[in-house]
Amino acid sequence: MTPSHPGLSGPPGAGKSTFIETLGKQLTGAGHRVAVLAVDPSSNTTGGSLLGDKTRMPRLTVDPAAYIRPSPTGGHLGGVTRVTNDTILLCERAAYDVIIVETVGVGQSEISVSEMVDVFLLLMPPAGGDELQGLKRGIVELADVIAINKSDGDLVPAARRIQAEYLSALKFVRPRLAGWRVPVLRCSARTGDGMTELWQTLTAFRERMTADGQLAARRRRQRAVWLWSQIERAVVDAFRRHPAVRSRLPRLEREVATGRLPPGVAADRLVQLFLEGSGRGGERRAEERSRTGHSEEGTPR
Numbered sequence: 001m002t003p004s005h006p007g008l009s010g011p012p013g014a015g016k017s018t019f020i021e022t023l024g025k026q027l028t029g030a031g032h033r034v035a036v037l038a039v040d041p042s043s044n045t046t047g048g049s050l051l052g053d054k055t056r057m058p059r060l061t062v063d064p065a066a067y068i069r070p071s072p073t074g075g076h077l078g079g080v081t082r083v084t085n086d087t088i089l090l091c092e093r094a095a096y097d098v099i100i101v102e103t104v105g106v107g108q109s110e111i112s113v114s115e116m117v118d119v120f121l122l123l124m125p126p127a128g129g130d131e132l133q134g135l136k137r138g139i140v141e142l143a144d145v146i147a148i149n150k151s152d153g154d155l156v157p158a159a160r161r162i163q164a165e166y167l168s169a170l171k172f173v174r175p176r177l178a179g180w181r182v183p184v185l186r187c188s189a190r191t192g193d194g195m196t197e198l199w200q201t202l203t204a205f206r207e208r209m210t211a212d213g214q215l216a217a218r219r220r221r222q223r224a225v226w227l228w229s230q231i232e233r234a235v236v237d238a239f240r241r242h243p244a245v246r247s248r249l250p251r252l253e254r255e256v257a258t259g260r261l262p263p264g265v266a267a268d269r270l271v272q273l274f275l276e277g278s279g280r281g282g283e284r285r286a287e288e289r290s291r292t293g294h295s296e297e298g299t300p301r
């Protein structure tokens with residue numbers, strides 16, 4: 001069976017760690033091998049995240065059928081997501097059949113993660129507020145399934161209310177997959193209630209997408225998106241490092257900022273400088289590649 005790559009996102013405090021731990025233990029208990037990869041481009045701590053991830057999911061960390069990759073730290077989104085994308089492939093080769101990709105930071109990372117997973121789950125706490133409204137607009141459109149967590153004890157009524165709120169908000173959102181109405185479920189990562197049903201829903205989504213070819217189409221689209229985002233990043237990096245561009249850029253930027261030069265003209269001049277001067281650099285890099293054999297798969301700077 002093709003490995004499954006669920007993506008998980010949600011605001012801080014939604015209970016993502018507890019959720020992954022509970023779900024992960026259920027899955028390893030059922031014979032799956034589970035990998036958890038976190039994407040957190042906003043974090044720039046060094047060294048602390050390994051410990052952080054271990055304490056976030058203590059039971060899963062010591063489970064021999066689970067692998068929790070510490071969040072890659074620092075760097076920009078392109079780099080962090082590229083590493084994650086490559087790690088998904090490595091985990092597949094290492095026979096992990098469920099690879100959960102979690103976004104820790106809020107913002108652009110959800111979009112990138114939604115581009116590398118086959119089902120995107122949005123986990124929400126049973127609380128409203130303005131900040132939630134803002135969050136809803138952007139991320140809800142990416143979600144294939146929404147789960148309201150902490151639906152236990154005193155929080156059940158609030159969880160029901162939020163569930164109803166999302167269901168009505170979703171009436172105005174176009175589903176990403178034709179013929180799929182985004183379900184809004186309630187669960188409790190603490191008690192485990194609703195977790196089995198949630199997993200079944202994620203699996204049903206996947207089976208449905210596989211059956212009608214939409215999963216394969218999504219994967220194809222994602223690979224193309226990845227290719228182009230890496231190309232764009234590499235070209236812009238090379239452009240910024242280019243000596244002629246670097247020396248002219250500050251002046252042209254000033255002229256554009258003060259309105260003396262239209263941005264399009266400045267861009268054309270810089271691109272021209274880049275193209276004129278990139279011949280030798282290109283040859284040098286080609287030489288380097290032929291010496292090392294595989295330098296294009298290096299880690300991001």
Ligand SMILES: Nc1nc2c(ncn2[C@@H]2O[C@H](COP(=O)(O)OP(=O)(O)OP(=O)(O)O)[C@@H](O)[C@H]2O)c(=O)[nH]1
Pocket residue numbers: 010011012013014015016017018019056104149150151152155187188189190191
């Ligand atoms: N009542 C209740 N509390 C929960 C549940 N899941 C998590 N919590 C609590 O919510 C708080 C936040 O949980 P975390 O799992 O750390 O959630 P998070 O902030 O999304 O996590 P990270 O982003 O992974 O750090 C903790 O105090 C948890 O014990 C649940 O299902 N029910």
